[in-house]
Amino acid sequence: MAGRNLTYKTLDKHCAKGIVEPGEAIDLVVDQTMIHDVTGAAAVASARELLQQMGKDRIRAPETVILISDHYVYTKDPVSQRNHEILAEFAGEQGIKHAFLVQPGYGGDRDKVGPSYVGVCHQLMPELGYVLPGRTMFGADSHTCTAGGLGMLAIGVGSTAAGVSLATNKALFEVPKVMEIRFNGKLPDHIMGKDLILLVLQQLTREGGNGYIAEFTGDALTDLSMDGRLTLNNMSTEGNFVTSIMTPDSTVLPELQRRAKFGFRPVYADSDATYHQEVVFDVSSLDSLVAMPHSPDNVKPAKDIVTKIDRVYVGSCTGGKREDFYRFAEKVNGKRVQTEVFIVPATKGVEHYIRTEKIGGRTLFEILRDSGALESTNGELAPAGCNACLGGPKDTPGYLSKPMNVVSTTNRNFEGRMGAKEGQIYLASPLVAAATALTGYVTDPREVK
Amino acid sequence: MALYTSQIAVYPANVNTDDVVEAEFMKLSAKDPEGLRQLGLKCLERKPTIEGVPFMKKSATKTDYGIIIAGPNFGCGSSREQAPYALAESGVYVIVAPSFAPIFWRNTFESGIHLKLRTSENDLTSRLKTGQTGTFDYDENKILVGGFSIALLPLSNLDKTLEREEGLLNYAEKHFSF
Numbered sequence: 001m002a003g004r005n006l007t008y009k010t011l012d013k014h015c016a017k018g019i020v021e022p023g024e025a026i027d028l029v030v031d032q033t034m035i036h037d038v039t040g041a042a043a044v045a046s047a048r049e050l051l052q053q054m055g056k057d058r059i060r061a062p063e064t065v066i067l068i069s070d071h072y073v074y075t076k077d078p079v080s081q082r083n084h085e086i087l088a089e090f091a092g093e094q095g096i097k098h099a100f101l102v103q104p105g106y107g108g109d110r111d112k113v114g115p116s117y118v119g120v121c122h123q124l125m126p127e128l129g130y131v132l133p134g135r136t137m138f139g140a141d142s143h144t145c146t147a148g149g150l151g152m153l154a155i156g157v158g159s160t161a162a163g164v165s166l167a168t169n170k171a172l173f174e175v176p177k178v179m180e181i182r183f184n185g186k187l188p189d190h191i192m193g194k195d196l197i198l199l200v201l202q203q204l205t206r207e208g209g210n211g212y213i214a215e216f217t218g219d220a221l222t223d224l225s226m227d228g229r230l231t232l233n234n235m236s237t238e239g240n241f242v243t244s245i246m247t248p249d250s251t252v253l254p255e256l257q258r259r260a261k262f263g264f265r266p267v268y269a270d271s272d273a274t275y276h277q278e279v280v281f282d283v284s285s286l287d288s289l290v291a292m293p294h295s296p297d298n299v300k301p302a303k304d305i306v307t308k309i310d311r312v313y314v315g316s317c318t319g320g321k322r323e324d325f326y327r328f329a330e331k332v333n334g335k336r337v338q339t340e341v342f343i344v345p346a347t348k349g350v351e352h353y354i355r356t357e358k359i360g361g362r363t364l365f366e367i368l369r370d371s372g373a374l375e376s377t378n379g380e381l382a383p384a385g386c387n388a389c390l391g392g393p394k395d396t397p398g399y400l401s402k403p404m405n406v407v408s409t410t411n412r413n414f415e416g417r418m419g420a421k422e423g424q425i426y427l428a429s430p431l432v433a434a435a436t437a438l439t440g441y442v443t444d445p446r447e448v449k
Numbered sequence: 450m451a452l453y454t455s456q457i458a459v460y461p462a463n464v465n466t467d468d469v470v471e472a473e474f475m476k477l478s479a480k481d482p483e484g485l486r487q488l489g490l491k492c493l494e495r496k497p498t499i500e501g502v503p504f505m506k507k508s509a510t511k512t513d514y515g516i517i518i519a520g521p522n523f524g525c526g527s528s529r530e531q532a533p534y535a536l537a538e539s540g541v542y543v544i545v546a547p548s549f550a551p552i553f554w555r556n557t558f559e560s561g562i563h564l565k566l567r568t569s570e571n572d573l574t575s576r577l578k579t580g581q582t583g584t585f586d587y588d589e590n591k592i593l594v595g596g597f598s599i600a601l602l603p604l605s606n607l608d609k610t611l612e613r614e615e616g617l618l619n620y621a622e623k624h625f626s627f
Contacts, residue, residue: 025607027624038475042530045480046618053622060627072476080476142528142552158530158556159479160617168625172559172617174607206463207522207548240525240550295463390527391472412526414467421495 003270006245007178007213010153010267014136020175022276028173031135032064032262033166036121037083038071039140039159044090046163059094059167066130067091067099068121069113073385075393076108098261100124108395110383119347119384122146122317126230127349129259133248133266138165142237143317143411148216149193149229150256151248151266156237176213176242177276183218185284190445192327193224193231194319194409194429198289199281201239202299209241215275216246220283226252227323234318235411238296288444290407291427294415302432303444310404312337312437313418314430315344315382316389319409322353324430329354329364331434331445332371338440339407341373342398344382344389351384373437391419407436453542455515457583457594459499459574462520466553468496469524469532479534479560488531489538498579504539511540516583518594519546520574524553533557537564543585545592545601547572558608561616567592567601 004012011020014029035043047059059065067087072080084102091099103114118124122143125131133151137144140162147154155173157165165171181200200214214236224232229246236244248256248266256264287301314320314328325345345351354364365381368374374381377397388398389410400406400419406426408418413425426442435443474491477484492512493504505512517523517536523546524532533556536544543565557566567590576595583594590601604612614620 023605025605025610039529041478042480045478049480050618050621053618054626077476083476083478086478140528142526156528156552158528158552158559160530160559160561161555164559164617164621164625168621168627170621170625172607172611172620172624174605206525210548210551237552240522242551390467390475393473393476412465412467414465414526416471416495417467 002274003272005178005273005275006215006247006267006269007153009269010134010136011175013267022175022177025172025174028171029136030138030165030169030171032066032130032137033162034066034068034121034125034137034139034144035162035166036068036070036141037087039162040067041083041086042159043140043162043166044086046160047167050164050167060169062094062096064169065096065098065166066125067096067101068124069101069117070120071386072392073102073113074108074110074383074397075395077393080393081108120317120320120386122234123321123346123350126150127347129261132256132260132262132264134264135262138162138171143234145236145243146230146234146317148233148243148245150252151245153243153245155243176211178215179212179277179279180215180217180275182278182280183220183283184280185220185282187220187223187283188286190288190431191283191286192429192431193228195286195289196283197232197235198291198299199286201291201297202289204239204279206238206295206297207240209236209239212241214241214244216244221246222249225323226255227321230321231318235296238411288429288432290432290442291413293413293424293426296412296427302428302442305442307405307442309339309407309436309440309442311340311342311406312433313342313344313388313398313406313408313410314433315342315346315387316410317346318411319430320344320346320350322350324409325350325354325364326357328430328434329367330359331431331448332373332438333359333367335371335438337372337437339437340376341437342377342382343368343373344387344398345384348384351381354381388418391417407433407442409433451588452584452586453515454582454584455542456513457516457518457577457579457581458504458514459577459579460517460519461499461574463522463525464496464519465526466524466529466532467526469493470529470535471495475529475531477531479531485534485538488535492535492539499574500579502579515540515542516585517541517544518573518577519544520572521546521548523549525550528552530556530560533560533564534562537562543567545569545573558611559617561618569599569601573599
C-alpha cells in the first residue's frame with residue numbers, strides 16, 4: 001500500500017473501519033467538541049433533541065465538551081446575553097467543566113465578565129492545552145481549522161453536527177481528498193503565517209479547496225512560530241478546504257506536552273506519503289501580501305497598492321495572538337501612528353502578555369501607548385474577544401459605524417463584515433498593519449525601517 | 450413533492466453567509482420559534498438579486514422566489530447554520546448553483562430542513578432573469594426554466610442518506626447510540 005499522509009493516518013485511527021478512502025462516508029470518532037455563544041444555542045438545542053429521541057438525559061462524555069463565550073460579549077443586547085446563559089445552563093445540567101463563560105448577569109460590562117471568561121475560542125484552546133496533535137475535534141465555527149497548525153484534525157461544522165458530536169462523540173463524515181501544499185525556501189523576516197495563507201488563496205482561489213483537506217508541509221514551515229502556524233491554518237476555510245493540518249515538530253511539542261489537558265499521541269505522515277494533488281511554493285522571495293475588498297482571494301503585494309487607510313485593526317483568532325502584537329509593537333516602537341488603531345487581544349492571556357512582555361525594557365503596552373496606537377480606545381487595550389472582526393451588534397468595540405478604509409489582521413473582508421456595508425477592508429499581516437499605521441497608506445513593512 | 454413551481458431569483462457568485470444572515474442577527478437561534486421567524490425576515494435583507502431586485506417585498510413576510518439560481522460558491526464564509534434555516538423560513542425551496550461552500554452544503558443536509566440544494570454542471574445565471582418561472586422536478590432531478598430543461602447533478606450517497614433521513618439527528622439516533 002502507498003504511504004499514508006497525516007490526514008488519513010489521523011482519520012484511520014478515528015474510525016472503526018481502520019483504513020479510510022476518499023469519497024466514502026464514515027462514522028468518525030470525534031475526540032472533543034467546541035461550541036461558542038452564537039452557534040452554541042442551536043447546538044445545545046440539537047443535542048437535547050437527540051438525547052430526547054434516544055431516551056437519554058446525559059450526553060456521552062461531558063469531559064470532552066468545551067463551551068466558550070467569545071463572539072457577542074461586550075454588548076447590552078439581551079438576546080446575545082441570553083446565549084451565554086444557555087451555555088451556562090447546559091454546563092450545569094450536563095456537568096461540563098471545560099466552560100469558559102461570562103458570569104451570569106454581567107450585563108455586557110467589560111469589568112463584570114468574570115474570571116471564567118477568557119476570549120476567542122481558537123486562541124483559548126491552544127493556549128489552555130485543548131489543541132493537541134493526533135486528536136479530532138468538531139467546532140461550531142468555520143475557523144476551527146486553526147487547530148490544524150498544531151497537528152490536530154479539527155473541522156468547522158454547523159450547529160446540528162456540533163450538537164450530535166457533543167452528545168455522542170460521533171460524526172457522519174465524507175472523507176475528502178488530500179492536497180499537499182508545500183512551502184520551500186527560507187522564510188524571509190517580513191513574511192508571517194498570514195502572508196503564506198494569502199499566497200495560497202491568491203494562487204488557488206476561494207474555491208480551490210473544494211473537496212480537499214490541505215496538508216501544509218515544507219522546510220519554510222520549520223521557521224514558523226506556533227502562532228504563525230495557527231494563523232496559516234486559520235484561513236484555510238477561506239479557500240473552502242474542509243480543514244487543514246500540519247505536522248507538529250520541536251517548535252510546538254514540548255510546549256504542548258506542558259499545556260495538555262488531554263492525553264495525546266502525535267501522528268506523522270509516512271515518509272512515502274501520497275496526495276491527490278501537490279502544490280509547491282518557493283517563499284524565499286515572497287512579498288508581503290494583502291487581500292483587497294471584498295474577497296480573501298483578491299490578493300496583491302502590499303507594495304503595489306496605493307490606498308489611504310483610516311483605521312488599522314489588530315485582533316481576532318487570525319491576527320490577535322502574542323506574536324501578532326509583538327511584531328506590531330516592534331515595528332511601531334519609537335514612532336507615531338498616522339491612523340486610528342484598534343488593539344484587540346484575542347484572549348485575556350494575550351492581554352496579559354501585551355502588558356508584561358518587554359522590548360528594550362518597555363512593555364508592549366507602553367510601546368503601543370506611546371506610538372498613539374491606543375488613542376482611539378482611550379489609552380487602553382480593547383477588551384479581549386472577537387469584537388468587530390465579524391461586526392456583530394452595533395455597540396461592539398471597533399464596529400465600523402461609518403464607511404472607512406480599514407487594514408485588518410482578521411480573516412474576512414466581505415461587504416459589511418465589520419459593520420458599515422460600504423467599508424473597504426484590506427486583510428494583511430500585523431507587520432503590514434504596523435507599516436500602514438505608520439504611513440497612513442497600505443505599506444510593505446520593508447519600506448518602513 | 451414531485452414538482453415545485455415558483456418564480457426564480459438570480460444571484461451572483463460567492464453569496465456568503467453574512468449576506469444571507471448578517472452577523473448582527475447570528476445571535477438568533479433557529480431552534481427557537483421566534484428566532485426562526487426573525488431569521489426568515491432578515492434573510493438576504495441587504496443582498497438583492499443580480500439585477501438589484503430586493504429578495505423580499507417591503508413588509509412581506511415571505512419571498513416570492515421559491516427557487517434561487519446562483520453563481521458558484523453559494524454559502525461561503527461563516528459556518529452559521531442560521532443561513533440555511535433563514536432561507537427555508539423565508540420561503541426558498543431549492544437553490545441551484547454550480548458549486549456550494551462545503552460547510553453551508555453540509556449544514557443544509559444535516560439540519561433536516563426542507564431546503565433542497567442541487568448543483569448544475571454550468572453557471573445558469575447569465576441566461577436567466579429574476580421573476581421568470583421555474584419548475585424543480587424532484588424525482589427527475591432537473592429544473593425547467595426559461596425554455597431550458599437542465600439536468601442536475603446527482604447527490605452523493607451521504608447526501609441522499611441525510612435527505613432521506615430528514616437530517617443528521619435521525620441518522621444519529623439510529624447509528625450513534627451509546
